Amino acid sequence: MSGVFYLIPLSLGLGAVGLGLFLWSLRAGQYEDLDGAAERILFEGDDIPPHHPLPPGSTPQSRA
Numbered sequence: 442m443s444g445v446f447y448l449i450p451l452s453l454g455l456g457a458v459g460l461g462l463f464l465w466s467l468r469a470g471q472y473e474d475l476d477g478a479a480e481r482i483l484f485e486g487d488d489i490p491p492h493h494p495l496p497p498g499s500t501p502q503s504r505a
Contacts, residue, residue, distance in 0.1 A: 466472070
């Protein structure tokens with residue numbers, strides 16, 4: 442039963458830390474553009490051509 446006297450303040454302290462980190466992330470603007478981040482991960486880099494390895498014995502200058 443004496444463990445409860447330690448666990449309750451510990452859980453309240455961890456909850457306060459979590460709430461503080463959440464409020465800090467709100468003020469830092471982490472949740473401003475949720476749709477943009479979701480689309481950016483899907484479409485970023487589409488204009489970069491896929492990497493094809495060079496055949497043995499060729500140089501990058503002879504590839505073009």
